[in-house]
Amino acid sequence: MASSIKGFSKWTKEEKLQWLAKTYFSESEEVIQLIKTYWNSDEDLQKLHDEFIENTLTNFYLPFGVAPNFLINGQSYTLPMVIEESSVVAAAAKAAKFWSERGGFTAEVLNTEKIGQVHFTYKGNAEKLERFIDAIQDQFYSDTEALTQNMRKRGGGILKIELRNKTQLLENYYQLHVTFDTKDSMGANFINSCLEQIASTLKLAVLQYEPFTAEEKELEVVMSILSNYVPNCVVRASVSCAVADLASAEITNPQEFVDKFVQAVRIAEVEPFRAVTHNKGIMNGVDALVLATGNDFRAVEAGVHAYASKEGTYSSLSHAKVENGIFTFWVDLPLALGTVGGLTSLHPMVKVALKLLGNPNAETLMQIVAVAGLAQNFGALKSLTTTGIQQGHMKMHLKNILNQFEATDDERKNAILHFEKNIVSHSAVVELLESLRK
């Protein structure tokens, strides 16, 4: 077994690189050169990126693209998208254009509450615990005053601190379930700092509470942490138009189109295997914007999928209906996003992305992100229920295959022309290149 390395984080970048290359790669010099190719020539900029995490060796590129023509609540936007999947930006732009000619997208924030919890064990009388928590409510607020001062000035802060008895689920398990409004910040640090202070107040007050027996005073805090499940921080995005108005070059029979489209959504509502892929398509749009705007995509993913299971079975996040000849398609997404703090003021490209969106507040960003998810879902379902997904996917993928085989400009031109009339597949591209290279 390899011996563990001591003090690795304190080594210089060069030392780490040398060690890594020599330990894991036979062509160590080539690997080092490749890794260095991705360094930014601006040393200050590189240092900024290096310091985001520990043990940074280099940068890892993802494309930053834009999807224009998004009309959201009457305002037009070009969306910044960071994603590696070839068809996502094209699909977003296409859906945006389609709906911009049919009234655009509507989005509204339904609520903005965030949650954090202090998990603790207590072996004693539950009613006595309730009286104790009631008695120290004010103390929780006064002890967190210094932490919440700025947030309160911005209209946010701690909204509610509730005792929840969870002993039916786990012996002696209780929690303080705390509700927050974190305004334009995602709020993770704010929430966690408040929770740790609330836990300290709890631990101290329990010792001083006279009605408690010695055993009851043994109340133990297990942990204090925000929850990434935010079912009360939800935004709704929707599109709607008369069925007949869906007619386009691609949709020649709008009634047939909506019947199949609505059926596809119903399938995702009742069938978890389909729902997961359906929602993955929504997240193609959501994550691309969450990344571009420097938000925490793991938090968003975890919260969204938990929300998709809120009825006990994993289900579609989007819904569709036709009523009185009007087609409506919408999505509800729990999104804990920030436009201040974190990477938003640090990463230069995040600043560009936010500026491109008009420096939105968190609620507006929630709306834009939900729209990106809905647009992506519309694009996917439209393809799936008509031409199938591969036609568009493989057209986009063609460029990747050509890159893989280092096609020349002439070969590229030939290939693009050829595949306008022929089906793209990996082997078909290889065959064409071989025949061109003969």
Ligand code: MEV
């Ligand atoms: C691919 O990234 C996303 C889709 O599979 C979504 C869907 O099936 O709805 C096309």
